[in-house]
């Protein structure tokens with residue numbers, strides 16, 4: 304959401320990089336709207352409703368109320384001393400999105416979008432989910448506001464994230480298993496779009512990341528920017544200066560966009576995105592769209608994607624269901640090409656090691672998605688060295704991953 | 718003259734409507750596609766909509782999505798589709814000879830192959846136009862210009878969810894014919910079509926000189942007959958593709974004959990009754 308007037312002065316006035324999207328939804332060359340005509344009017348209406356909401360002080364006030372009293376914002380910026388010692392170098396601060404209600408950053412966006420759906424008079428909300436965190440966040444917001452909720456989720460993700468499936472159903476959502484294609488996030492997105500093709504008159508599609516056609520990448524980035532606005536103010540207060548680097552994991556890219564955006568014009572703050580490097584560099588073994596993909600069109604926007612030379616989407620793999628996606632938000636593509644953000648890939652094994660290390664050294668169980676950011680954070684901390692400050696976005700907690708990690712360790716929980 | 722323009726000019730003089738079956742290129746395999754096209758042309762197909770299989774077709778319902786999937790797991794590639802079409806045109810089979818063919822293709826594919834290269838190959842394959850269902854008018858100007866230079870029509874879609882001022886603007890930019898989508902939703906047969914369908918098409922006719930073809934949801938001779946009152950052409954996709962779903966396990970001749978019989982029934986429904 305736009306910063307309320309009182310805090311917007313915290314971000315630099317220069318908008319050199321923090322521009323866009325333009326009227327066509329373009330961030331530089333990226334973004335746009337590559338969707339069937341059937342959806343165009345709904346997207347136009349959504350863009351309009353969003354602009355109205357953001358200009359309405361009552362909407363902003365209500366959103367901030369729910370963020371504070373319901374989600375528990377601001378989330379702490381925690382100085383992780385033992386972890387810093389373990390990593391050996393820069394001082395590591397963790398932005399504790401894992402402490403939000405529902406356990407991840409996804410709720411920031413879900414509440415905002417469901418409030419917009421309500422304003423638009425929509426009675427029903429649909430969403431796709433990978434790890435289930437966005438599904439849970441959307442089911443939560445729908446329970447809170449009394450809207451009907453349907454979540455599309457790949458069968459493979461239903462298997463590896465069953466706790467979230469159970470919780471969504473408990474809150475009254477219908478979880479629809481998607482058995483087509485790779486049975487993961489990309490297929491869940493396809494089904495959600497198909498539903499919306501026929502239902503958009505009464506249904507809002509709460510997309511879960513900074514992906515999809517305009518205005519979704521804008522709306523989600525704005526709602527998630529609360530992370531970066533808080534982190535920027537908190538680090539200034541705690542350390543008395545801006546950080547040297549900020550690291551976040553990148554699936555679709557929403558927690559990363561949310562923490563990066565308020566720092567984007569702080570040229571001295573390095574921004575680093577960690578993608579899923581999976582089990583290796585071969586097509587099908589990773590989900591690293593920015594570091595291994597090329598510009599292309601997927602799910603309504605032009606961005607970096609993993610495709611074969613015919614434009615067919617490639618299969619992807621990540622241990623983390625929330626990063627297991629062949630595309631990425633267009634604003635990241637823009638930042639990458641500008642050289643403003645550096646993107647790196649982190650393997651399954653590195654993420655699992657980071658998961659274990661943070662558990663042992665801090666008593667925090669991170670989500671497997673966030674474990675990718677932590678693994679990259681350790682490398683950056685060592686590179687930066689003592690006296691430097693690094694913020695890692697701890698986008699979510701790992702409860703949901705206990706089953707899968709146990710299975711991978713050969714000690715399945717039944 | 719572009720074959721699409723020629724066809725609709727001829728049909729207009731004969732007071733006939735075009736029957737436009739949709740086929741997925743390469744489902745169950747390209748040899749069957751190559752056998753289906755001349756047979757369906759012989760049985761009354763006037764235009765072919767050739768679906769180039771795509772991995773993530775969000776505008777398609779389960780029948781066509783599954784058909785694309787079957788083609789892709791066969792290893793069908795765009796170059797193979799173009800080869801097959803080019804060979805059909807080269808056969809100089811009197812039935813296929815001048816029958817217009819339009820490709821239905823995702824912009825993901827066009828963009829990846831490269832707009833110029835894709836259009837050159839499409840024109841060389843004997844295609845007459847393109848339907849790019851995920852390229853709204855806002856994004857379509859560069860493709861439309863480049864297609865126009867090769868005498869390929871870029872067919873635009875208008876749907877029940879398109880507000881009228883926008884529909885008028887789309888109609889102004891369209892070439893070849895207008896694809897009026899009968900229902901707000903994905904492809905797939907529907908028992909009942911929207912009540913205001915005919916009224917909406919009649920309104921659209923006041924906005925354009927182009928032929929108007931109706932597609933999505935149409936699957937029976939009676940629907941075809943009814944919509945012939947207002948449309949210049951009828952597009953039938955899922956109802957035909959459904960009949961090919963288990964084609965891989967059957968003799969090709971049987972598959973082709975059954976599809977031919979179905980298209981024959983649809984064509985008969987379009988002929989003026991006794």
Ligand SMILES: Cc1ncc(COP(=O)(O)O)c(C=O)c1O
Nearest residue numbers: 436554555556557558625672699
């Ligand atoms: C905890 C957590 N972090 C990160 C992600 C990845 O999404 P994004 O890149 O949009 O932040 C997810 C998605 O499910 C998630 O649950």
